[in-house]
Amino acid sequence: MSDFTHNLANRVTALHFDALEPETVRLIKLGIADCIGVTLAARGEEVVRIASATFATMEGRLHEATTLVSGRRVSSVQAALLNATAAHALDYDDTALDGHPSVVLLPASLAEGERLGASGRDVLTAYAAGYEVWARLRIVEADKIHSKGWHPSSTIGAVAAAAAAARVAGLSMTMTARALSIAASMAAGVVANFGSMMKPLQVGLAVSNGVRAARLAAAGLTASSGALEHPVGLLHALSPRGNLEFGASHDHINERSSAVLQFGINIKRYPVCYAMHRIVDAMAQVCADASIDPSQIARIDAHIGVAQAAMLRDSIPEDALSAKFSLSFGLACVAERGHITLDDLGGERIDDPALRSLMQRVRVVTNHERDPEDPLFSPADWVVIVLKDGTRVTSEPVKHAIGHARRPMIMALLEQKFHECASRTIMDSRKRTTLFEHLTRMETIECLDDLMAAFAAQ
Incomplete structure (x- = not known):
């Protein structure tokens, strides 16, 4: 196994909730609450309708996880696809690391977590693990893969989703490494599809592929240990100029602190790019x-x-x-x-x-x-x-938008945005308030079934 993939997999499996700083947990919970809100806002979006109708007939009749917009129970792979597509449909979800972390990491963690009876702590840990992998995949590249036409959330995001799904499933280090390598062959999505229904769907496909990769690894499927960093692997294929440095994370990431704290989560104030x-x-x-x-x-x-x-x-x-x-x-x-x-x-x-x-x-x-x-x-x-x-x-020059990690959105504004979004699916304001409070106390949820009941039969 290559050192780079080995180190990523080891980081994922070694991460535990008790090791997360309180501020890291707080930031992840804000990202989760915001992501759930924008997902619920997408109830009437045509891309959500098309994806739901199409993939419902392709994934069988498993009842493993919940689709947030409809409340229907489907396979965890399908739930990851539909929830991520809905979460990104309005382009109102958060950003960081040149992409949209919560729309990738939360649907993967929730879908597999619900299937396996995970807790809120398990989901928070899986999110953090996926973010750590995403940060390191981002840092090794000196250029921006956007410039070559690649959409980071649906390329790098597929591997990060696999990491999150592997962590919530409690896979071994060897299986986690395989999941990352399998996901490398499932990563795709182009900038040319921005401004169309395909943009959110390519993110949904990437997230579902990350979940598939983790489940295939758990079932025993093997993959090349260098599928990420090999000269003919994913990262070189994505790179605009091949300007990769696999030791760069040591120089750019403080190993004594979480990547979430270092790179942040930027909450969107407006439903636009x-x-x-x-x-x-x-x-x-x-x-x-x-x-x-x-x-x-x-x-x-x-x-x-x-x-x-x-x-x-x-x-x-x-x-x-x-x-x-x-x-x-x-x-x-x-x-x-x-x-x-x-x-x-x-x-x-x-x-x-x-x-x-x-x-x-x-x-x-x-x-x-x-x-x-x-x-x-x-x-x-x-x-x-x-x-x-x-x-x-x-005007005055603006360096950081309102909602940026260095210019945080106040809680009252975040809750206002949540109500604006969630009201498209949950009409009762008291139920929305209760849901928001549960999400901001995610670590107290013993079983995801208790949380997912809020989305049933909307």
């Missing part, structure tokens, strides 16, 4: 401070990083999916309405003439300088609003 959150915050602040009348805006100059601009490919959106990747929509919406909510992504709301007129006045100005801490982003984003009378109003 995270690449535009900072500049939307800048727009919201300057419009409020300067009392900008949107009808008097002649032009909006959006100063944003070149890598961010490449992800925000849809200039004038045709529907809600493409609006999530439209910088013009995001800036026009917050200027015109003062917010971006799930309701703002409705068809009639997107087609509003005043909003579409303002979208036409957005000009993207790309910044090629990169933030050394997060090279997917520029050091900061800002807007310059040019009014019809020639006045120029410039």
